[in-house]
Amino acid sequence: MKGTNELSFVVGGFAGQGVNTVGYALARICSRAGLHVFINLEYPSNIKGEHNYAQVMVSEKPIGSHVNSVDLLLALDARSVVLHKDKIKPGGALIYDREGVEVSPVDAGLKVGDIERSDIIVIDMPMAQIAKDAGGSKKMVNSVGLGAVMGSLRFDFELLADMLRQSLEKLDDKVVAANLEGARQAYDIAREKYAEQVGIVLEKCDGPDRMLVTGNQAVALGAIKAGVRFYSAYPMSPSTGVMVYLTKQARDRGIVTIQPEDEISAAGMSIGASFAGVRAMTGTSGGGFCLMSEYFGLAGITEIPLVIFVAQRPGPATGLPTRTEQGDLKFVLSAHQGDFARIVVAPGDVSEAFYLTFDAFNLADKYQTPVILLSDKHLAEATWTQEPLETANMKIDRGDLLRTEELAGMSDYKRYQVTDSGISPRALPGAPGGVFKATGNEHTESGLVSEDADNRASQMDKRQRKTSTLDVSDIGARLHGNPEAKITLVGWGSTKPVILDVITQLKEAHKIDCSFLQVIYMEPFPVDHVSRVLNKAGRTLLIENNATGQLGQLIRQQTGILIKDQILKYNGRQFMRDELADLIGQRLREA
Amino acid sequence: MKGTNELSFVVGGFAGQGVNTVGYALARICSRAGLHVFINLEYPSNIKGEHNYAQVMVSEKPIGSHVNSVDLLLALDARSVVLHKDKIKPGGALIYDREGVEVSPVDAGLKVGDIERSDIIVIDMPMAQIAKDAGGSKKMVNSVGLGAVMGSLRFDFELLADMLRQSLEKLDDKVVAANLEGARQAYDIAREKYAEQVGIVLEKCDGPDRMLVTGNQAVALGAIKAGVRFYSAYPMSPSTGVMVYLTKQARDRGIVTIQPEDEISAAGMSIGASFAGVRAMTGTSGGGFCLMSEYFGLAGITEIPLVIFVAQRPGPATGLPTRTEQGDLKFVLSAHQGDFARIVVAPGDVSEAFYLTFDAFNLADKYQTPVILLSDKHLAEATWTQEPLETANMKIDRGDLLRTEELAGMSDYKRYQVTDSGISPRALPGAPGGVFKATGNEHTESGLVSEDADNRASQMDKRQRKTSTLDVSDIGARLHGNPEAKITLVGWGSTKPVILDVITQLKEAHKIDCSFLQVIYMEPFPVDHVSRVLNKAGRTLLIENNATGQLGQLIRQQTGILIKDQILKYNGRQFMRDELADLIGQRLREA
Amino acid sequence: MNNSDDKTRFNTVARPNWCPGCGNFGIQSAVKKALLELDLEPHQVVMTSGIGCSSKIPHWLNVYGLHALHGRSLPVAAGIKLANHELVVIAEGGDGDGFSEGLNHFVQACRRNIDLTYIVHNNGVFSLTTGQASATGEKGFVSSSTPEGAIETALNPVALAIAAGATFVARGFSGNIDQLNDLVVAAVRHRGFAFIDVMQICVTYNPARGYKWYKERVYDVQEGSHDPADRNKALISAVEFDEDRLATGIFYQGDQNPYEESLPQLGTDPLVNQDIEGIDVRSLMAELV
Amino acid sequence: MNNSDDKTRFNTVARPNWCPGCGNFGIQSAVKKALLELDLEPHQVVMTSGIGCSSKIPHWLNVYGLHALHGRSLPVAAGIKLANHELVVIAEGGDGDGFSEGLNHFVQACRRNIDLTYIVHNNGVFSLTTGQASATGEKGFVSSSTPEGAIETALNPVALAIAAGATFVARGFSGNIDQLNDLVVAAVRHRGFAFIDVMQICVTYNPARGYKWYKERVYDVQEGSHDPADRNKALISAVEFDEDRLATGIFYQGDQNPYEESLPQLGTDPLVNQDIEGIDVRSLMAELV
Ligand SMILES: Cc1ncc(C[n+]2csc(CCOP(=O)(O)OP(=O)(O)O)c2C)c(N)n1
Numbered sequence A, B: 001m002k003g004t005n006e007l008s009f010v011v012g013g014f015a016g017q018g019v020n021t022v023g024y025a026l027a028r029i030c031s032r033a034g035l036h037v038f039i040n041l042e043y044p045s046n047i048k049g050e051h052n053y054a055q056v057m058v059s060e061k062p063i064g065s066h067v068n069s070v071d072l073l074l075a076l077d078a079r080s081v082v083l084h085k086d087k088i089k090p091g092g093a094l095i096y097d098r099e100g101v102e103v104s105p106v107d108a109g110l111k112v113g114d115i116e117r118s119d120i121i122v123i124d125m126p127m128a129q130i131a132k133d134a135g136g137s138k139k140m141v142n143s144v145g146l147g148a149v150m151g152s153l154r155f156d157f158e159l160l161a162d163m164l165r166q167s168l169e170k171l172d173d174k175v176v177a178a179n180l181e182g183a184r185q186a187y188d189i190a191r192e193k194y195a196e197q198v199g200i201v202l203e204k205c206d207g208p209d210r211m212l213v214t215g216n217q218a219v220a221l222g223a224i225k226a227g228v229r230f231y232s233a234y235p236m237s238p239s240t241g242v243m244v245y246l247t248k249q250a251r252d253r254g255i256v257t258i259q260p261e262d263e264i265s266a267a268g269m270s271i272g273a274s275f276a277g278v279r280a281m282t283g284t285s286g287g288g289f290c291l292m293s294e295y296f297g298l299a300g301i302t303e304i305p306l307v308i309f310v311a312q313r314p315g316p317a318t319g320l321p322t323r324t325e326q327g328d329l330k331f332v333l334s335a336h337q338g339d340f341a342r343i344v345v346a347p348g349d350v351s352e353a354f355y356l357t358f359d360a361f362n363l364a365d366k367y368q369t370p371v372i373l374l375s376d377k378h379l380a381e382a383t384w385t386q387e388p389l390e391t392a393n394m395k396i397d398r399g400d401l402l403r404t405e406e407l408a409g410m411s412d413y414k415r416y417q418v419t420d421s422g423i424s425p426r427a428l429p430g431a432p433g434g435v436f437k438a439t440g441n442e443h444t445e446s447g448l449v450s451e452d453a454d455n456r457a458s459q460m461d462k463r464q465r466k467t468s469t470l471d472v473s474d475i476g477a478r479l480h481g482n483p484e485a486k487i488t489l490v491g492w493g494s495t496k497p498v499i500l501d502v503i504t505q506l507k508e509a510h511k512i513d514c515s516f517l518q519v520i521y522m523e524p525f526p527v528d529h530v531s532r533v534l535n536k537a538g539r540t541l542l543i544e545n546n547a548t549g550q551l552g553q554l555i556r557q558q559t560g561i562l563i564k565d566q567i568l569k570y571n572g573r574q575f576m577r578d579e580l581a582d583l584i585g586q587r588l589r590e591a
Numbered sequence C, D: 001m002n003n004s005d006d007k008t009r010f011n012t013v014a015r016p017n018w019c020p021g022c023g024n025f026g027i028q029s030a031v032k033k034a035l036l037e038l039d040l041e042p043h044q045v046v047m048t049s050g051i052g053c054s055s056k057i058p059h060w061l062n063v064y065g066l067h068a069l070h071g072r073s074l075p076v077a078a079g080i081k082l083a084n085h086e087l088v089v090i091a092e093g094g095d096g097d098g099f100s101e102g103l104n105h106f107v108q109a110c111r112r113n114i115d116l117t118y119i120v121h122n123n124g125v126f127s128l129t130t131g132q133a134s135a136t137g138e139k140g141f142v143s144s145s146t147p148e149g150a151i152e153t154a155l156n157p158v159a160l161a162i163a164a165g166a167t168f169v170a171r172g173f174s175g176n177i178d179q180l181n182d183l184v185v186a187a188v189r190h191r192g193f194a195f196i197d198v199m200q201i202c203v204t205y206n207p208a209r210g211y212k213w214y215k216e217r218v219y220d221v222q223e224g225s226h227d228p229a230d231r232n233k234a235l236i237s238a239v240e241f242d243e244d245r246l247a248t249g250i251f252y253q254g255d256q257n258p259y260e261e262s263l264p265q266l267g268t269d270p271l272v273n274q275d276i277e278g279i280d281v282r283s284l285m286a287e288l289v
């Protein structure tokens, strides 16, 4: 036997075949069985026909990343066989339907036939035939395939049966029965004929109830917890998931979500809603953020709280709309003309996505300024198992918001009063006595347009001052692993899970001890924290999912410290654990 | 006598009174008389009523900046008396019309009456009455005022007479005569009654024919010289001057200028025109650039040459639309998602504005990428005298543009062929054999959408590589003054003229020897040049017209060198020579 | 304190810095009168605007104001209304603002039908940027951006609004304050998006179209047989734009539920009044297990 | 080499990756046929597009292409035409592209009247982003962004285009390739901006409006007494949009000089052919002395 409860599984097919559904079903089965799961999705910007695949990593221990090598491949179409078969580990297995395999219309003429790898177990499963015999449609092939997968891994069939019953709930009983029957047949064949050879076993084990959750879902949950009342967004991958989730919850949760004509309007509507007093948020990706960037600064100068969710994807322009990159850091840090206090936070995993989204609303209200929540396609759309998230200590802080009673007592209310902290008490439209103007021109303390030179300087100073009271020395960065380690990896955002996994792997497999400095607050920047760690560090290695090492540039700008050794990946894909471990090993040997 | 041919003159009034015209007329007279001139304009974002003023500096030596103190003030309205009289140097003079002074509607009720400064010469000139007597309208007061100014300075009346004849050319002979008559009367009074006391004399002197030119005009001239054929822009101060100038020349010079619905369209049209093969340019200020920023990256990934003129003004948002600031440097350096090769140049004076605009087109064509020409309100709209600009050696370089014949010989033309330099030969629509797609998605060498990981990396590398062959070590920065000076001032853009003037002043008046490191290429950045100078420098002082020292941040990011000592001005006004000299002196004493 | 008897309650200390003779003064008066007539208090009204001479108007009315970006008065107005639908929300701006930079928002606002009032100060020119032809500048209009005269067909905002599905479309004239006052009152009372295109005099950059020019041409559609409920006729009279006969008044008024009434979320209480303390998300998390 | 006899000259090696049954295939065929009928060579044609399923079309036609940004096919098309007015320039994209993100460009292109052809693949939905209601999605349309049905009034692009001053306005159906072919030919031949709104089937995200649904409803305006020169009637028939009777064909065609013909700069030779070596600016400098 090769192992228990450790699996790298890939299901491939063409867009429209339901690859995602299959991957997700297996993941849910594993998760409910107490195992840790990670799903990486790779799909093109195409609705039907082009290749896509889901990789499901299963482990008894927490797992946050995928590897290049595959234990078990389920190929739903011919292209998937061609593309993925060489990734199968020696001794690994391929499940495909030699005769009945589907061929995507875009691959017209593509043939697979026999597999020329003698070092793997080839499971020729007549999935189409089984589906047909069981009286099902083409779609049923997915259930049959899942049956074959479960059988090969000797996993409890009842787990699959439950899952199918639940997910097909709304369908006809007959259809459900057919699916169960087809799955069962494939299960039996796989289990009897191949499981022994495959040698990997999945078993139930104990554990808490874990969510299977994407970064986008975590962000949406964080926003709901924070009391978001208004979300305006124009669809743009990979941010759309947040909009879709919130829209689904909107009626029940008293939220208004709106998809206006463009991102400009999306940003403007949220600013208007926030000005009127509700917690408001907008979301987009880089291209949409270009369009929002003018309004972004309006929120800055008018001191209107605003949370902007930016899920990065590879640029420039339309780039690779459904792939991943960390290429927008510099952009969000400096978008818009002139200087103003902004806050930029970059969660590294689903838990941080949840808590930092919540925090973003508090920060926006407290500092009366826009806050950018920077994610990327990987964090947005990959799926992790996550322990229950504690919410007991989450406190809403709406900042210096004047109550109607407080306002009534004031004689000459000044919305932009120059204060020591730079923060001025805020009145909301509708309150008697608070009438003021929020103005995108430079303005007086009352909000009236002013071109006066001294007033300008004092309003600029006031606005800049606001975030200087935000102390990020503790929360702005985090050093993971052994603080005394001789090697320090430096990174941010969605590479966190893979870097943490690599640290474990390097230690266990190669006795290499690394720590990981994760930067979380990009603005204000934890200058002291980062400097202290880097100055003390032995060897440092910058790891980023972009072409120019944007965090590295920021660190140098903020601290003067240059991290020369850089591992940069910018082919639109997230790092894989084995790949990253190899790259690090190579660098360490080089020097 | 206090001096010859050295003057700080201010004319103030309210918007609509023609302050600009008066200042410009005096400047032109001086310039034609062989003197050097600099005009600083301060006006609000308002059409009529609010205060504005022009300051004209005159000297026998080259002059690029203004000072806080005033030798002679011509107040066309009451507000100007109030606002500017305390800037008059002891012994200086004020010309105003005690009885007939105009009061702006926005100042209703404002009175001036007697002037409580006994240390200045008060020239109560009944300008309104003179105008009336000479049979002129209210507008004629400007001519009368000019007469008074000329008389007080004992400047040759014929120079004014010529100027008036020329500028009023299109008007009725009677009107011209009236203006001359009014000017003459005021001239005579001033000359006879006050000139002696004023003690400043302006005289003709020898010199070449100098232009009186703004940065915007210089940019437009550079673009025309470069063969710009298409200019699309949406009006936005302070960039509009370029559009207006080019539009005036359009028919004669075979240029199409177009004002579309917004800045998005302005950028798009220029990209389209450039794709089709003409030299194209767009222009805006920060807020408009926000809107252009998405198209900006499209030009980057499709490798379409594009020159974008960005004239900065104080942000955020609408900010101070008609004032000056250098606050958009970081923004233009990092606008748009992802990484791509861009070029950013920042001229420091009108001569550089001319030559760098020309160069920008060559660079855009050669590197097939967008080039940003970064100016600001001060450089855009202030006026300098400028020696004739040599154009003999200016050569058009359209880069690797394929001729129809060359294309005909190719079998499988690839627009985005991966080459060593990263630059690929370019075909233009209309050419047989060149058919290709320019695509904002990541694409193959042929321009077709591609999501392939390796192709992505190689296209990214190719694009990044392009500008790495652009060697800016010589041209990217310039060290002015004594390279051995113990103090090095560091700056960029429109502060160049005032910094150069300050260097002269510090040397002459205080024997302080400073050099000035002017950074011109912001991207690619002259890393070696700047590092070399700064490492060798004694004391360094960063001088910027913004709130956070954006060049300082860039220098630190690029070289690791932090310039701690920073003189930052961000009240929407340019540095004045005396002010800056004082600030520098103060810093030097402090440490 | 009830101020509703104070007829100066919408006045501000600051004085408009428009050019003497500018039509914006007339529009400002009409709006102020309308707010009084509607018996509103300053704190109940929010005015948003873009950038331009006209867009400075919120500074000179004692109401809550959001003087936003060029072309961007409508998105913020929509957000304000949805967050607190008890407020009266009025967006204003120029023709450059609304029919060039911000035209998309305008067209979509027409079909979205959120209960806003949108008043465009239409002077055919970009004034604050010192005079360039706007989308409503007539063919041949000479300006700094069109020295040989504008080439494009002028936009007809009234026709466009009707075609885009607006439920209240009117045209006024800055020189007829009484009529404009009535239009503003009707627009604010209208349930849904109400658009008033105001022909505004710009004495500085469009002097050819001064008071006299307009006065000789304007007439009130209501005086004829015009039926504002007839959308087709309204559209035809809008497109048959004749420079010599400028119709004013309500072209079209339809009856359709405003956007926000389809949102039960807003039914009970404005969003802004809803409590956000201690929201429980555990059930949502449980769904993901 | 003259290819004009080669009927495959607009074909590409790459194959479209639209869903089987997608209406985009029909539009692609119609355009291809039209280019052949117009006797054009691949290098004489430039197609620009935005982003969406539909906007991928330039990749599958052998012409010069500029596959730009979402909503931004028209500005680049205008620039191309002005730089080289000898090219045939066609812009295409979806309804999200043209009637949401890019609507301002569309409306202004109508009144600007540069000689372009604009074909919108109107399927009522944002397909490439996996199905959200678009501006032309009908009221009540259920999608991921409108789970309880769209609230807004659907945009009527044909009416809007006429109201905006377009000189050629037509509607086609992706299932009627012959008619569409004729419309494209007429649009390209039209001197000025020509707009074709194509009702396009999206089998995946708008399956309720499949071939059958349309087939039962479409008819050809030309078959009746429709006079495309009558702008008012065209407008009325456009606004009287009835889901059960979908008119196709040329609604309106006017006769007006295209924008570029008012530019003497373009008179002699396209801009792109003009020499830019050794331009003398000394006279301009002298003016400043
Ligand atoms: C994004 C952006 N583009 C351009 C400008 C410059 N700008 C200010 S006002 C204006 C035009 C104003 O015209 P209109 O809206 O008609 O107002 P008016 O001054 O005529 O009342 C422009 C283009 C700006 N502020 N922001």
Ligand SMILES: Cc1ncc(C[n+]2csc(CCOP(=O)(O)OP(=O)(O)O)c2C)c(N)n1
Binding pocket: A234, A235, A236, A237, A263, A287, A288, A291, A318, D051, D052, D053, D054, D055, D069, D070, D093, D094, D095, D096, D097, D098, D121, D123, D125, D126, D127, D128, D129, D134
């Ligand atoms: C600025 C920007 N915003 C959003 C997107 C995401 N996006 C891509 S395609 C699309 C909608 C496509 O709808 P449509 O134009 O109708 O085309 P279809 O797919 O229906 O043919 C959107 C919103 C984008 N690429 N760029």
Ligand code: SF4
Binding pocket: B047, B048, C017, C018, C019, C021, C022, C023, C024, C053, C054, C123, C127, C128, C201, C202, C203, C204, C205
């Ligand atoms: S320029 Fe025109 S619109 Fe602006 S204030 Fe003056 S008259 Fe009014």
Ligand code: SF4
Binding pocket: A047, A048, D017, D018, D019, D021, D022, D023, D024, D053, D054, D123, D127, D128, D201, D202, D203, D204, D205
């Ligand atoms: S999703 Fe719709 S529009 Fe897109 S390719 Fe499929 S059928 Fe066509």
Ligand SMILES: [Mg+2]
Binding pocket: C052, C094, C095, C096, C121, C122, C123, C124, C125, C126, C127, C134
């Ligand atoms: Mg206007």
Ligand SMILES: [Mg+2]
Binding pocket: D052, D094, D095, D096, D121, D122, D123, D124, D125, D126, D127, D134
């Ligand atoms: Mg669509």
